[in-house]
Structure formats: C-alpha cells, structure tokens
Amino acid sequence: GQNIDQPTEMTATEGAIVQINCTYQTSGFNGLFWYQQHAGEAPTFLSYNVLDGLEEKGRFSSFLSRSKGYSYLLLKELQMKDSASYLCAVSDSNYQLIWGAGTKLIIKP
Amino acid sequence: GAVVSQHPSRVICKSGTSVKIECRSLDFQATTMFWYRQFPKKSLMLMATSNEGSKATYEQGVEKDKFLINHASLTLSTLTVTSAHPEDSSFYICSARDLAGDSVETQYFGPGTRLLVL
Numbered sequence: 619g620q621n622i623d624q625p626t627e628m629t630a631t632e633g634a635i636v637q638i639n640c641t642y643q644t645s646g647f648n649g650l651f652w653y654q655q656h657a658g659e660a661p662t663f664l665s666y667n668v669l670d671g672l673e674e675k676g677r678f679s680s681f682l683s684r685s686k687g688y689s690y691l692l693l694k695e696l697q698m699k700d701s702a703s704y705l706c707a708v709s710d711s712n713y714q715l716i717w718g719a720g721t722k723l724i725i726k727p
Numbered sequence: 728g729a730v731v732s733q734h735p736s737r738v739i740c741k742s743g744t745s746v747k748i749e750c751r752s753l754d755f756q757a758t759t760m761f762w763y764r765q766f767p768k769k770s771l772m773l774m775a776t777s778n779e780g781s782k783a784t785y786e787q788g789v790e791k792d793k794f795l796i797n798h799a800s801l802t803l804s805t806l807t808v809t810s811a812h813p814e815d816s817s818f819y820i821c822s823a824r825d826l827a828g829d830s831v832e833t834q835y836f837g838p839g840t841r842l843l844v845l
Contacts (some may be wrong), residue, residue: 663836
C-alpha cells in the first residue's frame, strides 16, 4: 500500500532551527510537496522536490532522497507565526497526491 | 502564486437542506480540481477529483449522489451537499492543479468552507 509517515507533533524554540522528516512508500513518484496549514485555514504551498538534493527558499529548505524514500523540511530562525501543521504529500504514478497526516509544530518563546 | 477562491467561507444550514460550495481558480485555468474534507486535527481526506467537462471521480466510500460535483468550466467547480445531515458538518477545501512555469503541477488550495448542519 501507499504510506506517508511524519511525526505527529514537534516543539521548538523561537529563533532556533527545526527539521521535520517525512518518509514515504508509494506506487511511483512524481515529486514531493510540503504544505503549511494554520489552524482553521487551508494549506499553502511551500516547496516541491523531484530530484535528490536540497532546495532552499528563504528560511525554509526542503531535502529529498529518492533512494531512501525520505524528505525533510528545514525551518530556520523560527518565528511564532511558524506555529502550524506541516503536511508532506507525494505525487504518485497517476499524479495523485498521497498525503501524510501532518506534523503539528509548536513554537515556544 | 496561483489564487483559488471558495464561496461561501462559512455556512450554517438546517438538516435536510442542500448546500452549494463554489471553487474558482482566479488567475489560471484548472482542468483538474480536487475536493477535500478535513475533520478537526485530522489530515485532508480526498473526496473526489473533478475534471472539466466530464464526470467527477469519487474516492471509495464517498457517496456521489450525496456530494454532487460539477466542473462546468476551466475556472469553476461546485460541490453540492444534498440533504445535509449533522454528520456532514466539516471543513471542505477545494484545490486546483496549475501547471507552473517550470512544468510542476502544483495544487493550490482555496480558503475552505466551514459547514455546520443543525
């Protein structure tokens, strides 16, 4: 079956760095997405990886290793507004998104 | 980035009535739109995939006669919850797939519609 695993909840301190991991097993692979979702709101697109390596975009970076079925989202210089759920999703062989359950990130001052 | 709107943002209705939710892609054409449902503290649950000009593809366990989807144009898809019941109360979110400049097909989400059935 298809499976996306990510931690349920993480806590970090304002100004620090946090890494949110995602492992996947899917039928085919056409890229991996990270979305941010604040409570009560719809998800917003953060990043897309289809090739191995690190993609940096401001304070956020996303890494992919296709051979390991592994990705992480790295958030630097954490701000209180970064408190949200972070969803990992993989595009499978039919270009359908397979979603992880999300990681709730709690930022403490 | 691509903008997707959803209307209404919030609706309260009586049990037995029908509710229509609109999803529009504002600055791009979306041949494919998706409808999700999300329960509190749960991840997104895909309900159906909507393709312009054809019938929607429903996920297993989703009643197509209860959740009517119409994708009449490249910028508009509607979800109608028919004969709504309290258990249909949820957060309904649509997304539209955009072929970005670098050929990445990314889903962009509408702001969601919170439905409460009394």
